[in-house]
Amino acid sequence: MSDAKPVMDATCMDDFDPRSIAPDEALRRIRSAIEPVTDTERRAIRECIDRVLAEDIQSHADVPPAGNSAMDGYAIRGADIPETGARELRVIGTALAGRPLFAVLQPGTAVRIMTGAILPEGADTVVMQESVERTAEVIRIRPDIRPGDHVRMAGEDIHAGETVLETGHRLTPADIGLLASLGIGQIQVWRRPRVAYFSTGDELRSIGEPLAAGEIYDSNRYTLFGMLGRLGVDTLDLGVVRDRRDAVEAAVDSAAAYGDVVISSGGVSVGEADYVKETLEKVGKVEFWKVAMKPGRPLAFGRVGKAWFFGLPGNPVSVMVTFYQFVQPALRHLMGERGAPLPGVRVRCASRLKKRPGRVEYQRGVLAQDEAGELVVRKTGAQGSGILRSMSQANCFIVLPLESAGVEPGAMVEVQPFYGLV
Ligand code: AMP
Ligand code: MG
Secondary structure (H helix, E strand, C coil): CCCCCCCCCHHHCCCCCCCCECHHHHHHHHHHHCCCCCCEEEEEHHHHCCCEECCCEECCCCECCCCEECCCEEEECHHHCCCCCCEEEEEEEEEECCECCCCECCCCEEEEECCCCECCECCCEEEEHHHCEEECCEEEECCCCCCCCCEECCCCCECCCCEEECCCCECCHHHHHHHHHCCCCEEEEECCCEEEEEEECCCEECCCCCCCCCCEECCHHHHHHHHHHHHCCEEEEEEEECCCHHHHHHHHHHHHHHCCEEEEECCCCCCCCCCHHHHHHHHCEEEEEEECEECCCEEEEEEECCEEEEEECCCHHHHHHHHHHHHHHHHHHHCCCCCCCCCCEEEEECCCECCCCCCEEEEEEEEEECCCCCEEEEECCCCCCCCCHHHHHCCEEEEECCCCCCECCCCEEEEEECCCCC
16 A cells, blocks of 8 residues: 555565554554444343443442441440450340341440341441350450451442443443442443454365365354454354455455454455455455564455455464454454553563564464463464464464564563453
């Protein structure tokens, strides 16, 4: 593209391609191009894990609604705690969770109380049952108790009127538990984006079909199915599309008619049977198609009709890397999610990593603890973009910057752990 800003000075760049844009520039362009969805739906909270909130949630009441015990023991008055020696208190009854004792605690008395039971009037402290001696209806307490111990105050989790969750928040199991604790059963969420995807390639066969010479099984539709499924979007699998201009055009058309987003894999480079970019130029608009990254340099981003189009490379690792680096953030933005992604982590690298300057590399790594308990990362083995096992074995990406010319064992590198990212 003519407006592509050169990423680096070409003279020192072995792997440099002047038509490439840097990955962070690509991501910036994707984010600024895509407008989040505007339709919302009301849904039961159990259906909302990984959905994005389309309203601010305020609490109508204090949580917990009343002061209660955090322990099994005895509710007492802090003023009754002796300064020295021991003091005897008469036990006047029992308070259970959900079965309050409607009594007012007088000086010199105590109430047997269980975890979660409301504190009787006058009580402000709970003594653990292990710390008292009990004989018949009398307990002996000692000075080792502090007033206020083991009491959960009304509103200590949430105050009435407080905003507990904001628009744009992706809901976790903790969040739906929090909503339940407020008595909220339904919430407003953004609609799920629709994503249609297909593979291209004359060599691709589906599971169950025999393989002739030169043929391989299509794996990209399976990794895409998994990655899209985890994100919580609606999907349409359009199968394998043959390397013919008309077939690719027809697939792009029907995908764009279904989806907010279309994802293809393969056929996006400059080989003889690569019709994806050409089709995008013909029926839509290409925003950029080369990113200075490895794996995944040919990556077409553009628009067809109302849909956003991601033409991912064909190699199985490239598909996953470009998906996680670009398509996932794009979909999260489209789904209405706000908030910055988690930052990478800097750790020591135990392997020697080969690299040439000119592209950002996403090598596959295993993050583990060394004998001293420090985090270290090593590479998974061969890093070819077709070696899907490198992804299967990895638990992180090792991100090497554009200008890096390789890493010696012991150097610090940036990793993106797989856990916690989705
Ligand atoms: P392409 O980008 O179409 O030139 O494909 C690059 C490499 O990835 C070739 O070796 C293809 O055979 C392989 N490939 C493309 N699509 C798939 C797929 N869906 N599943 C597995 N391998 C693929
Ligand atoms: Mg191909």
